Amino acid sequence: MARRNRNNILAGDEVLVPGTIVLLDPRHVLSRHAKNNSDIVLVPTPSDDPEDPLNWAPLRKTLALSCMLLYVFAVGVETAVLTSILVPFSIFSTISIPDLINGNGYSYLLAGWGLLFWQPFALQYGKRLTYLATFAGVTAINIWMAYCRSNTPWIIVNVLSGFFAATVEALPENTIVDLYFTHERGSLLALYALALIGGSTVGGVIAGFICDALGPEWVFFIPTIFGGGVWIFMLFFMEETNYNREATGMVQNVVDSELVQDTLVASTLPTSKKEHVEQAVTPTVVGSVEYKPKTFFQKLSLVSNQKRGNFWFIAWNQVRFATWPVVLFSGFMYGLNLVWTVVFGFTSSTILSAPPYNFSASMVGLTGLAALVGIFASVLTSGKLNDIIMLRLVKRNDGVYEPEMRLWLFSIAVLLIPASIILWGVGAAHGIPWMGLMTASALLAFANTLSVPLSVNYVIDSYRDMAGAALTVVIIIRNTMYFAISYGISPWIEGMGMQNAYILCAFIALITTASFLIMVKWGKEIRQKSAVKYWALRKESIDRGVVH
Known part of the structure; x- marks a missing residue:
């Protein structure tokens, strides 16, 4: 075998498969391990800087995480109040229900495409500034919505709302990557899903009661007041988490590439071979940096210390990923979750407001509690279950982690999503008791809350x-999938009828959700084919100082 030198086994080069890492190291061949479980390797490798977010004290991390979750929850509440008051707000604003739904579709479309601007902005100028600026935009625009009385301003306000709310879709996941291993x-990520889906659900629940008590316009005013309070809290307690770890004087492991495979399965090496590996893995200090803790006011700075002049480079990097199969798969699976939520959400008001249910706006909103039950049940079980299953599979794989190991939890969604769709659609067509529809809502919320972290974590x-x-x-x-379904759901149901449309949806859900098996089987091979492109792109980004 040819002998080649390579840097840091955890950082990798073009000979390594992106995402394949050593996660369990029972013989402690590698140097950085978790404090609560000395067999777990810390990935990514933290620097020696106490201001590295990976090195922050637990309380400091929790505060940063709490600010992010509050942001996600509040934006979710502010942008989801419409779903349970479609009928009364249509009467109040004189905008037709189809136009209200279509306008909301534009909001979600821009919430996706707006990231082409906000992600480079956040990486270039700071996540803290981006959170505060976009939240202020969402809150201000929410007030404008209450005064819309025709379709044109309704579309404009939804386009702007979606643009400013775009960061809630991807920036929080990056914050979690900044803070945690x-x-x-x-x-x-399960907590993020709770905040994201829970905020949207709570928005629908409270909207009905606010509408009945104070009028449709206050459905937008009350969440805005809450959002203003959250913004002030974030202003004083949310820190910047951007950190250029490659630029610090960190300790890296220099390893001979002939031993790469042996090191990856170090827990199975015989003693003599292990000694060989231990001799090859030696600490090397890269640079010499004096670290100074930040003052309180430095922590509240609105400008990060990232290198400038990389905005368009970062923006173009986003476009490059548009043809990568793993990214396309994750987007497709994530989109499916939202599609089925739309299928429920935009029909709940019309179904439950009509006979045999005849629910008021407040009662339609209150039915969102069923979804909250499913969300909380999923968060309490799926997050830990995901980590437990993953660690067991890693142990069986000699300590090597593959991203596909988390995908097995989609098996639960394969069963629950089609079942919930049939129970909701066919049940509503036959006028079953409302508890049956609430059961369907809870099951779908459970499955979606479980699936969101899987899709995000995979990429x-x-x-x-x-x-x-x-x-x-x-x-x-x-969000493009959401936009398409928001336009198509009403004519689809009208054309096929409630029962047939939902039966078709259930079969589509069954087939598409089960597609995770394709990635379980061939995902690593697909990632391997992207290795050269990924490591080259990563190196170029490191050279420009935009990897952190």
Whole structure:
């Protein structure tokens, strides 16, 4: 075998498959391990800088995470109040229900495509500034919505709302990557899903009561007041998490490439071979940096210290990922989750407001509690279950982690999503008791909350250092699918009838959700084919100082 030198086994080069990493190291061949489990390797490798977000104290990390989750929840509430008051707001604003739904579709379309601007902006100028600026935009525009009385301003306000709300779709995942290691992300992405889906659900629940008590316009005013309070909290407590880890004086492992495969399965090496590997893995100090802790006011700075002049480079990187199969798959699976939520959400008001249910606006909103039950049940079980299953599969794989290992949890969604769609659509067509529809809503919410972290985590784990750019494509695909279904759902149901349309949806859901098996089987091979492109792109980004 030819002998080649290579840097840091965890950083990799073109000979390594992107996303394939050593996660368990029971013989401690590698140097950086988790404190609560000394067999788990810390990925990514943290620097020695105490201001590196990976090195922050638990309380400081929790505060940063809490600010992000509050942001996601508040934006979700502000942008989702319409779903349960379509009928009364249509009467109040004189805008037809189809036009209201179409306008909301434009909002989601821009919430995807707007990331082409906001992701480079956040990586170039700072996530803290981006969070605060976009949240202020969403909150201000939410007030404008209450005064729309025709279709043209309704479309304009939804386009602007979607543009400013775009960051809620991808920036929070990047914040989690900034703060936490690979083995910790399953549960934390489940919390993100809780905030994202829970905020949208709570928005629908409270909107009905606000509408009945104060009038349709206050449906937009009350969440805006709440959002203003969250914005002030973020202003004083949300820190910047951008960090250029490659530029610091960190310790890296220099390893002879002939031993790469042996090191990847170090836990199975005989003693003599292990000693050989230990001699080959030696710490090398790169540079010498004096670290100074930030003051309180430095932590609240609105401008990050990232290198300037890379905005268009970062923006173009996002476009490059548009043809990568792993990214396309993640976007497709994420989009499916939103599509089925739309199929429920935009028919709930019309179904439950009509006979035999005859629900008021407040009661339609209250039915969102069923979805909240499913969301909380999923977060309490799926996040930990995801990490447990992943770690067990890693142990069986000699300590080597493959991103496809998390995908097995889609098996639950394969069963629950089609079942919930049939129960909702066929049940509504036959006028079953409302508890049956609530059961369907809870099951779908459980499955979607479980699926969102799987879709996001797959692309993050596969292309960790370029996750921001890859996630932009994922969200564009997801929200474009939403835009298409928001236009098509009403004529689709009218043309086929409630029962037939939902039966077809169930079969589509079954086939498409089961497509995760394709990536379980061939995902690693697909990632391997992208290795040369990925490592070259990563190196170019490091040279420009935009990988962190």
